[in-house]
Amino acid sequence: MNEKIAVKVDDLTVAYNYKPVLWDIDLEIPESVLMAIVGPNGAGKSTLIKSILGILKPIAGSVSIYGKPYEKQRSLVAYVPQKGSVDWDFPTTALDVVMMGTYGSLGWIKRPRQKEKKAALEALEKVGMLSFKNRQISQLSGGQQQRIFLARALVQNASIYFMDEPFQGVDATTEIAIINILKELRKAGKTVIVVHHDLQTVPEYFDWVTFLNVKKIATGPVKDIFNDDNLTKTYGINYKVSIQE
């Protein structure tokens, strides 16, 4: 097997106020997988993503993206934070939020121009939100807001996508629309990493999974490791999912 490793995490430990929330995580995510990170509340799922992206500083360990530190590989990575982490009353439009995805490639001081606007409009079209481009963001539904966030990540044209609970508070139509776009990304050779809550949909949506609960429980292909044993180890209680064949 000669598959490339997109993301490599070594001995990562992260603490809030000296209390570890992630403990000695080793993780290798191969290129071109659609991976779910699952685990109970407080398992450190969002923390793991944020530490990989350098938003949180770990107290130990290291992270590499295609063999180099994140700071050198920013252009390869797109990030979709939790919808609730921003103020949707902010005075701006859907198009403008998507344009923010182009800021990374622009760098400091330079302003977005026609080329960036065109890319943003294309991304809006891809998520089916083009007709809402001038809508103030507070006047969008939860599902529409999530689509805007996805469009913002698409416009970054990255190799690796990190998404923090993209299905939270969205309707079924949007959920299907989003997962279809994620599957397309994987087909195009991109790596997609999703913090996910709904265990029922894991086998249907994802091909790779990481079980996390402060420590890493297991990681690998869904068909090999998504079983009652790992679920029980992760969630503590005797977990039975009927979806297993």
Next chain:
Amino acid sequence: MSNAQIEIQLIASLVAIACAIPGTFLVLRKMAMISDAISHSILPGIVVGFFITQDLNSPILILLAALTGIITVILVEYIQKTGLVKEDTAIGLVFPALFSIGVIMIAKNANDVHLDVDAVLLGELAFAPFDRLMIGGTDVGPKSLWVIGSILLITVTLLIAFFKELKVSTFDAGLAASLGFSPVIMHYGLMTVSSVTTVGAFDAVGAILVVALMIAPAATAYLLTTNLKKMLILAISFGVFSAISGYWMAHWLDASIAGSITTMLGLLFLTVYLFAPSKGIIAVMYREKQQRTEVSLLTFLLHLKNHKEEEERHVNHLQEHINWQKVRSKTVLDLALKNNMIHIDNNIVSLTAKGDEFTSLAIDYIITNEDSQIEDMKDDFFLFRG
């Protein structure tokens, strides 16, 4: 107008612009109270700076005092991070402590220092033209005009250069961090600009008015627009308008200029708060009333569609069975009639073809959980709104 009058209005306007710019971002970051903290806690910095330079307009004094502003922010964040108290409490602990140190320092040295607490709190805009900047024996204008002019120039340059970085780090700090625009740098950059502006402005307008000029124009603009650039332009315009109209109000009333400007800011906010087209109180109340009537109308139409039997469709039934008051029933019936949704024969109400189409579409949207589409549909169907 005398020269002095023009100069005072010019200083007040420049101060207003210099305050409105960082103020807009403070309001959007929900950090309005930090400007209050900074404006008070720079006092010890100003006093120490004054001991050293003997000049309230010296750049060294401004930098020293601004440094106290930054220290305030760091202290507030440090106390907050312990998790023992919340941010507002931390602010309430830090700035009175620093302010009181400044007050004691002034009191202890009141005899030989030309600085008093009244001037610190309220400013002395009226005296600003007396303190002239002389270069090589030539009078080039009031010192505070040059001070606030320079600060404004720096602020505007920074705003234009880093507008996109400020926007993204204010809206989504997580994204900003992942893109490599450190939200920490942006945060302290904004705090530094706020501190320097506060120090530069407060000699002219005092600690209280600085807060008003930072927060009130931005808060007013926030009610009127959904575009960050427009919000900045509106905030600046409101600031300048209040500065000039406040000056003339003070002139006619023979009252404090600082107090009058603040009053104008307050009146401006109140006006917009009441009359803003979409977020104003009156518009909101009107919309709520319209919504209530239109929801009642839809309820009524659905009822008509569900019931073919005549006793369910009698005009009086509205009051008896659906349990509406007479006034409301009449409003709803009138609205339905005006929009050609129903017709009434012998007090029996039936849906028209148009009413039937509207109701069917509405049911579809409700079932598929797309209630928001009903709003758009109303534009197509309604000749009159509720």
